[in-house]
Amino acid sequence: MTFIEKLSAAWAAHDSLLCVGLDPDISKFPPHLQGQPDAIFIFCKAIIDATADTACAFKPQIAYFAAIQAEDQLEALCSYIRVNYPQLPVILDAKRGDIGATAAQYAREAFERYGADAVTVNPYMGSDSIAPYLEWPDRGTIVLCRTSNPGGSDLQFLNANGRPLYQHVAQLVAEKWNTNGQCALVVGATFPNELAAVRTIVGAMPLLVPGIGAQGGDVAATVAAGKTADGCGMMINSSRAILYAGQGEDFAAAARTVALATRDAINRCR
């Protein structure tokens, strides 16, 4: 089963477009977890168990693990999801970008070491920096297109030959890089008009959409702009708003409440 097939099955099985982002910042953990050696694993495992049936995917952000030598806990979490929730794809949020020989190593990191179903990558270095990921036929390659942060406009919104750079990226991916149907795009929820423009360019290609929740993107506008004809086509990510919904020993229950509410808010607009 390919990444796109697995994702499509998860959309249907869980009736959800919600992607739960795992950005574990220990300083924001409930007090009773602080200081435990495997606090990240304990915290994220609880979040995963509490939210799996509300989600279509999990997206661990590797920087939070790499900063503190916790790659072993990331491996354990990816394995935990694979064993216990095999219907849910794991998206490694790594935003890698490098020349071919090095990109091949990053692909091994994501797909072999962590066993991820998909990885996020940066398009700035062009086609041969993306090709090594595409050599893994059952995995997904999710290319940054229009990001949700304020500085995203610095380059992505530059007018290149009559239209903004991010639209060139969308077209490159749709017409050249997505030869085997393995690609998806990152398009932030903070710009619904641009989300709609990308949807027009890429047809039914899945979009990973960060920026709702803590970053303030509007759910109704996001869904209206980005959904496909069948009301799917998106992994709408929320990380901090879910992870840190509660600060007590019941943090996982609080996370579940927010995840359910987010899933339902999305579904009301589909």
Place this chain on the structure above:
Amino acid sequence: MTFIEKLSAAWAAHDSLLCVGLDPDISKFPPHLQGQPDAIFIFCKAIIDATADTACAFKPQIAYFAAIQAEDQLEALCSYIRVNYPQLPVILDAKRGDIGATAAQYAREAFERYGADAVTVNPYMGSDSIAPYLEWPDRGTIVLCRTSNPGGSDLQFLNANGRPLYQHVAQLVAEKWNTNGQCALVVGATFPNELAAVRTIVGAMPLLVPGIGAQGGDVAATVAAGKTADGCGMMINSSRAILYAGQGEDFAAAARTVALATRDAINRCR
């Protein structure tokens, strides 16, 4: 001492613009090292000891370590350089790029965990994806501008408001992001005309220049296009041509021979 000061001192002390790239691919190691559990450390340590006096910097490429769970060996190598060759800056080649909160974690990874003097970053996500690195005042932030790979032209050479995208990046870095003199740029040796264009835009800002050696860039054209008025201003990187110069037990001596020849070839053109 800041990264730029340390680099400038190394240029002078070693009379060298050569940056030795550490891209340790075990499958290319000499047979007698294959199968050893810490083969990467042994190999890279030998390369470092054999080439340190020929170089102005070392540049480990993190993907080669991350693909095979060898972050501990990367930590050990960075520490080894810091202790034994404190005059030589360590550039962590990671090409990270993410939003602010996540970029702060990547900055910790590079500067705190690995103790790197500088890190390579990707500009696609714009100013707030760069700012967290700049908060480390004594470290360097080396921004991808014009990369040496064939696909680099896909986006970097797009005409945006009358000039190619990579020149916008050079100007953004020179005029907006380099407020404290911490920045450098990556510009490939495979495009001397573009190297010259970047040099004109950024003044004396240091340039990290990959693409000579295995990638085929011409040394004389590179130095002529990229040097500053004082004959410095560049870290000219060579990785594979040095690392894999020999395949026997004397691989480090073979690497030294190539490193010396590369340094001298560069110096003849300064």
